[in-house]
Amino acid sequence: MxxxxxxxxxxxxxxxxxxxxxxxxxxxxxxxxxxxxxxxxxxxxxxxxxxxxxxxxxxxxxxxxxxxxxxxxxxxxxxxxxxxxxxxxxxxxxxxxxxxxxxxxxxxxxxxxxxxxxxxxxxxxxxxxxxxxxxxxxxxxxxxxxxxxxxVYGTGYHAARQARVDERTTVTVIGDGAVGLLAVLSAKQLGAEQIILMGRHKDRTDLGRYFGASDIVAERGEEGVEKVRQLTGGQGTHTVLEAVGHMPAYETAVGVVRPGGVISRVGVPQYEDAPVGFGSLFGPNITLTGGPAxxxxxxxxxxxxxxxxxxxxxxxxxxxxxxxxxxxxxxxxxxxxxxxxxxxx
Missing domain, CATH: 3.90.180.10 (Medium-chain alcohol dehydrogenases, catalytic domain)
Incomplete structure (x- = not known):
């Protein structure tokens, strides 16, 4: 063969x-x-x-x-x-x-x-x-x-399920690849109304809007974090679905999640060390979850x-x-x- x-x-x-x-x-x-x-x-x-x-x-x-x-x-x-x-x-x-x-x-x-x-x-x-x-x-x-x-559909759904997305939660999805877009679809299916998709490729973010994204943030780094916070009254979102796997995406997730929120990672991590200490996850009571779906x-x-x-x-x-x-x-x-x-x- x-x-x-x-x-x-x-x-x-x-x-x-x-x-x-x-x-x-x-x-x-x-x-x-x-x-x-x-x-x-x-x-x-x-x-x-x-x-x-x-x-x-x-x-x-x-x-x-x-x-x-x-x-x-x-x-x-x-x-x-x-x-x-x-x-x-x-x-x-x-x-x-x-x-x-x-x-x-x-x-x-x-x-x-x-x-x-x-x-x-x-x-x-x-x-x-x-x-x-x-x-x-x-x-x-x-x-x-x-x-x-x-x-990819099951992985996007896993991200949303692990983050406990429902009609009461706001969502940020990091990554406009196939998994990120289907995480948007999954968050919408689970009832979320505010779904912020972080991506900068218009053909992909347009599909994200079709799947249920309410807002698009094309900016990256600190500028992207600030834009998400502006869209959420300065608080960030209850859940963050990280579908990239690189350290900048993780750092963005830490920056946009609100206190008491959940970061759900399904992008295969391409790094070994990620901040989880008092100033990143411990202090604001952030839950870190995810994994292979x-x-x-x-x-x-x-x-x-x-x-x-x-x-x-x-x-x-x-x-x-x-x-x-x-x-x-x-x-x-x-x-x-x-x-x-x-x-x-």
């Missing part, structure tokens, strides 16, 4: 690779019909060393079940399925508590010997607990929106809105490439020429 590998920073190649096969009785093999490039894929695109490559790429996919291990239940060949970016058994104590990313029998696609999803097919461990059957055909017009359930915990809740067309999270895809063109998809996202790139066979 063909599959995408990153050899080092900036060097993405589509090459022939061995076809995936069932290795454990709990595995399935899925033929991929849609995948995509994630904003988090750009982190190794900027930093991967040659010693760490070639690395399989891609962790978001929709597909058709081709093969099933002997212990897989609830699925059959030909089912159209979505998988969260982390596989899990969905039966252990942590999964039952909604912490699928901490499942002792789980892991992440494109790591730990599991192939990447920017490919023609992928092996899915813990298939019974991971794969969710979809009531659509593999040519459905809903595929882009359904694909967001694999990561247990997307499997949210798929069943979010799926009906996508199927009915009540929400259209697939609007974050603004460019489509074939699998062989995946390296150009990386370049387009890195140059900010595309918000999120859809990959077709």
């Amino acid at each position: 063909r599959a995408t590998f990153m050899y080092k920073a900036g060097d993405v190649r589509v090459e022939h690779a061995p076809d995936p096969v069932v290795q454990q009785p709990t595995d399935a093999v899925v033929r991929i019909v849609r995948s995509c490039v994630c904003g988090s894929d750009l982190h190794p695109y900027h930093s991967l060393s040659e010693d760490d490559g070639p690395a399989p790429m891609g962790h978001e996919f929709l597909g058709v079940v081709e093969e099933l291990g002997s212990e897989v239940t609830g699925l059959k060949r030909g089912d159209v399925v979505v998988a969260p970016f982390a596989f899990a058994d969905n039966t252990c104590a942590l999964c039952r508590e909604g912490l699928h990313t901490s499942c002792p029998n789980g892991g992440f696609f494109a790591s730990g010997g599991v192939g990447g999803a920017q490919a023609e097919a992928v092996r899915v461990p813990q298939a019974s607990g991971t794969l969710v059957k979809l009531p659509v055909g593999e040519d459905s017009a809903l595929l882009p929106s359904l694909l967001t359930l694999a990561d 247990p997307v499997r915990a949210y798929i069943d809740e979010l799926l009906p809105g996508v199927l009915s067309g009540a929400v259209e999270p697939g609007r974050v895809f603004d460019r489509s490439v074939t699998l062989d063109e995946t390296p150009e998809g990386y370049r387009a996202m890195d140059r900010r020429e595309a918000l999120k790139v859809l990959v077709t066979p």
